Amino acid sequence: MTEKVKGPASYFPSIEKKYEQPMDHWFAIVEKHLHLKHMEIVNVLKSEHAMGHGHANAIVAYVLAQKK
Incomplete structure (x- = not known):
């Protein structure tokens, strides 16, 4: 039985599909x-991508x- 992906990684398939780039990108x-800082990096992804x-x-x- 395959365990369901939880947490942030659960978004990865939809991110790859929507933005047409692999997660490594x-x-x-x-x-x-x-x-x-965390939110500053979030803002880079939002504003630049x-x-x-x-x-x-x-x-x-x-x-x-x-x-960590």
């Missing part, structure tokens, strides 16, 4: 901005959680 963008708040927040939260 978005992870790389976040990695370039790790000197910024026209991403919705929920999707941007999910990506940033996921990457930052991997860094």
Whole structure:
């Protein structure tokens, strides 16, 4: 039985479909901005890549959680 994906990663299939880029593309963008605070990185994705708040927040939260 396959366990259902939970948390920020549950957004990844819809992010890839909507923005037509693999998740590694978005992870790389976040990695370039790790000197910024969480919401500042979210705002980069929203303003520079026209991403919705929920999707941007999910990506940033996921990457930052991997860094802990």
